[in-house]
Amino acid sequence: MSFLDALREILALGGPVVAVLIAMSVVTLAVTFYKLWQFAASGVGRHRVLSQALQAWDAGDKQAARARLAESHSYLAPLVGVAMDAPDTPGLDQRLDAEAGLALAGLERGFRLLDTVAQLAPLLGLFGTVLGMIEAFRSLQAAGSSVDPSLLAGGIWVALVTTAVGLAVAMPTSMVLSWFESRTARERVFADKALRTVLVPGQAIPLTEDAQSMATTPGHA
8 A cells, every 4th residue: 555545544534633633744844844954054053163262252362262253154153243342332231132032033933833733733633533432423323223343443443543643743743842942942051151251251150069060970961
């Protein structure tokens, strides 16, 4: 059986609910690929050159910091450059925080859709199962005294297809959303650290013993 034939059979068994769930899965897949492209194009998680520029700035070597910053392709590089050019401008930190928040909001665009799919898909699957169970028991009632157990079993099997499809859509969507959210959370922390390093250089705070042990423990690097 080809993929299209299997898809037609699932649609015939699950009805319109399965059709809606499959449409939601297609949209989810499109959003996922778009977000992966966006993250790659923006250089999310790739701040090695920018980190070197920040280290040079924090050490007082402003010329080297600007040279390394010019080589960075990070989406945060323009904001860091503005901070380096006019670190003493009144209200600059609030403005840079707002611009960084706007950039991160662009990275988070589409998360609400993925969250909606992750929450709604199981409910749609359950809704389809309820409708299928109603139809199965209606057929059982129509059969009267000549009840065939296979009739009820077959109806229940068909009804549970929608729940399976709903879970199959929701679970990977939830996993993808969690991964995207964890990446943007790390980006938010890095952006805040980068701007504060430029605006208040040479103010590194030594880690406590507990923090040092966590930083050196595998899994916290």
